[in-house]
Amino acid sequence: MRIAIGEFAHETNTFCPGLTPLEKFQARHWASGDEIFTLHRGVRDSLGGMIAAAEADGITIAPIFATSTEPSATIAQAAYDTIRDHLIDGIKAAGAIDALVLALHAAGVTEGSDDLEGTLLGEIRAAVGPELPIVVTLDLHGHTTRAMVEHATALLYCHEYPHVDTYERGEEAIRLAAAIVRGEKRLVMYLETLPMLIPPSTTRSGPAKKMNELCFDREAQPGMIDVAFVHGFPHTDVSVVSAAILATADGDAALAKEAATDLSRQLWAMREDFRQSLPDAETAVRRALAADARPVVIAEVSDNPGGGAPGDGTHLLRALLAANEPETCFGFVADPVTARQAHQAGTGARMTVRLGGKTDDLHGAPIETEAYVKCLSDGRFHYSTPMGAGRLGNLGPMTRLVIGNVDVLVSSVRTQTLDQEVFLLHGIDVTRYRVVALKSHQHFLAGFQHLAGLIIRADTPGLTTSTLHHLPYQRVPRPIWPLDEMV
Numbered sequence: 001m002r003i004a005i006g007e008f009a010h011e012t013n014t015f016c017p018g019l020t021p022l023e024k025f026q027a028r029h030w031a032s033g034d035e036i037f038t039l040h041r042g043v044r045d046s047l048g049g050m051i052a053a054a055e056a057d058g059i060t061i062a063p064i065f066a067t068s069t070e071p072s073a074t075i076a077q078a079a080y081d082t083i084r085d086h087l088i089d090g091i092k093a094a095g096a097i098d099a100l101v102l103a104l105h106a107a108g109v110t111e112g113s114d115d116l117e118g119t120l121l122g123e124i125r126a127a128v129g130p131e132l133p134i135v136v137t138l139d140l141h142g143h144t145t146r147a148m149v150e151h152a153t154a155l156l157y158c159h160e161y162p163h164v165d166t167y168e169r170g171e172e173a174i175r176l177a178a179a180i181v182r183g184e185k186r187l188v189m190y191l192e193t194l195p196m197l198i199p200p201s202t203t204r205s206g207p208a209k210k211m212n213e214l215c216f217d218r219e220a221q222p223g224m225i226d227v228a229f230v231h232g233f234p235h236t237d238v239s240v241v242s243a244a245i246l247a248t249a250d251g252d253a254a255l256a257k258e259a260a261t262d263l264s265r266q267l268w269a270m271r272e273d274f275r276q277s278l279p280d281a282e283t284a285v286r287r288a289l290a291a292d293a294r295p296v297v298i299a300e301v302s303d304n305p306g307g308g309a310p311g312d313g314t315h316l317l318r319a320l321l322a323a324n325e326p327e328t329c330f331g332f333v334a335d336p337v338t339a340r341q342a343h344q345a346g347t348g349a350r351m352t353v354r355l356g357g358k359t360d361d362l363h364g365a366p367i368e369t370e371a372y373v374k375c376l377s378d379g380r381f382h383y384s385t386p387m388g389a390g391r392l393g394n395l396g397p398m399t400r401l402v403i404g405n406v407d408v409l410v411s412s413v414r415t416q417t418l419d420q421e422v423f424l425l426h427g428i429d430v431t432r433y434r435v436v437a438l439k440s441h442q443h444f445l446a447g448f449q450h451l452a453g454l455i456i457r458a459d460t461p462g463l464t465t466s467t468l469h470h471l472p473y474q475r476v477p478r479p480i481w482p483l484d485e486m487v
Contacts (some may be wrong), residue, residue: 001059003177004097005036005050006090006122007066008337011141012109014236015306015463015471016073017360019111022082027071032090036063036234037393046103046137046393049170052481059178059243060099064090068105070415071308077111080466084120088127092114099133099177100124103170106142106157107233112476114238119149124153126351135177139167141200141233144244149189153180159212161203164386171279187225190256190262195487196243199276199466200301200441204449207273214266215245220258223240223252227259229267235307235464237475243267249456253471257350271481276466278459281319288324288435293431293453298437299444302462303363304416305334311414311439312364314356315460320437321367321406328435329407331423332398334414342399342410349373355410363462371401379411385447393422400426416440419447441466 010020031039040047042355047066054061063084091100102124113191121134128134133153140157148155156173158166179185201208208231215227230244245263249256278301279287298320303313311334320330333356334423345351350372377393396412408424417438420430430436431451438444441457443463449455459466468482479487 001098001181002062002096003059003066003099003101003174004057004062004091004094006064006087006089007049007068008295009068009103009105010075010116011071011105011107011139011233011308012074013071013463014074014109015236016308017378018073019076020069020072020074020079021076023078023081024069024072025067025083027066031061031066032229036080036212038400041299043391044167044386044464045391046166049167050101050174053171053174053188058241059174064094064101067408069116070305073111073308075116080110080112080116083345084123086125091124091128095349097132098181099135100128101135101173106138106144107236107296109236109238114143114240114412115143115147117142118145118151119392121151122147125192130164133177133180133486135173135376137173139163140229140231142230143232143240143242144191144193144246145240149191150343154187154248155189155274156226157230158247159203159228161208162237162387162443166444176468185225186251187248187294188251188253188256188322189246190253190260191244191246192260193242193244195269195477196232196271197241197468197476197480197483198231198243198274199234199468200307201231201274202442202445204445207270210270211267214263218263220248220449223250223255224248225250227263234468235471237473239475239477243475248286251298259395269344275303278466280455281316281458281460284316284456284458285319285435288456288478289323292412295436295452296454297448298435298442298456298458299438300460301440301457302460302465303439303443304441304464305414305439306416306443307441307464309463310334310359310363312356312359313460313462315364316437316458317356317408318364318367320435321369321403324404324406325434327433328405329428329430329433330409330437331417331428332409332411332438334411339397339410341414342401343376343397345373345374347373355408369403373401374400374402374407375426379413381421381425382422383419387418387443387446395422400428413465416443418443420451
């Protein structure tokens with residue numbers, strides 16, 4: 001059996017200004033053919049899981065093309081067209097294949113489409129014909145559209161947030177595709193969408209955990225293949241935004257419909273449990289310093305590059321610097337100008353910096369202060385988090401600055417902080433600190449929850465705020481919860 005694999009993943013935050021060009025994809029992750037094996041074999045991500053399952057089961061993999069980039073603005077149409085063509089041309093060049101397995105996202109938006117995944121799957125389906133099984137892995141922070149259901153044979157969303165199960169979903173996708181090819185499974189999907197914008201909510205506790213448990217109970221029933229609680233992506237302003245329940249059964253359409261319908265009613269009934277009220281920066285720092293537990297990890301959720309925010313916001317950093325307590329650190333601010341300045345000055349230098357705040361006014365003004373250059377690095381390390389363990393991180397030239405009593409890491413590339421490896425690269429053992437501040441919404445939990453004595457999530461002004469009323473929605477379907485009370 002021969003199965004082709006590929007990837008086109010982007011989480012689009014339409015509140016970000018401008019467009020995401022092709023060069024952003026080419027700079028971060030752009031792989032063809034056997035390069036996919038080199039970059040993903042042994043890595044805990046979707047493609048890594050696909051490769052592992054195929055090799056374990058004696059399935060031949062035809063690697064086509066894979067690309068992704070950091071969450072960012074709407075994708076330029078020319079970029080989409082080029083990537084689509086790479087995928088379709090690769091499928092045609094692969095020769096005879098029995099199935100196609102793709103790693104997509106479900107929150108992609110282009111200049112020409114609010115529904116990247118539905119559009120792409122439609123164009124791929126037109127190219128490969130109606131019979132070829134197409135199995136897709138997706139991010140739960142996405143949307144499910146009728147076009148996606150129509151053109152794919154199976155849609156497998158990750159279940160966990162942090163997304164520690166993408167590897168397993170990749171494995172499942174390959175094995176499910178193989179079962180379909182062998183005629184062992186005949187999939188039917190049923191979709192229920194809900195008028196909900198769910199603030200990013202971890203599945204490790206609270207209502208999202210409860211909802212997952214209900215889905216898993218249903219999934220364990222005879223005849224069910226998969227039941228997914230799709231959170232949706234609230235930091236985008238498009239016509240297809242929604243939460244959803246997607247149920248997949250083996251040949252039993254009524255079973256899939258009953259599961260999706262019942263679970264969607266239960267999700268709607270618990271919607272108020274998803275409301276979040278988080279402290280501002282000053283309150284979060286004050287609580288952290290007053291805590292007996294250590295280290296206290298403060299996550300600035302509203303400037304999360306993992307949701308499209310710039311990562312150079314200064315609200316939380318400014319509050320931490322104002323407290324000026326020993327054994328506190330911040331990792332990290334994306335500011336290539338300051339990183340370059342530090343590398344030019346050299347280790348041991350003292351310099352005046354204008355740190356962060358270079359993208360816009362929303363995320364805070366630059367911090368003008370004196371800093372000591374403690375160390376410099378190339379920003380390269382391997383992640384240890386269950387989310388992509390083994391993957392090479394490359395944040396460009398980095399520096400560890402000391403500002404007063406606070407250690408501050410500065411990167412050249414924006415991304416969220418997933419584990420302690422970036423701190424260790426710069427000589428910081430987070431377990432020896434009182435307060436560790438970082439930028440992430442929930443994914444940091446996978447790498448820090450077992451280390452932290454206490455976790456505080458802070459909501460400052462930013463593009464990935466959990467206070468969704470603060471975002472200037474114009475295009476989402478109305479009424480929608482929680483923007484509208486009467487839904």
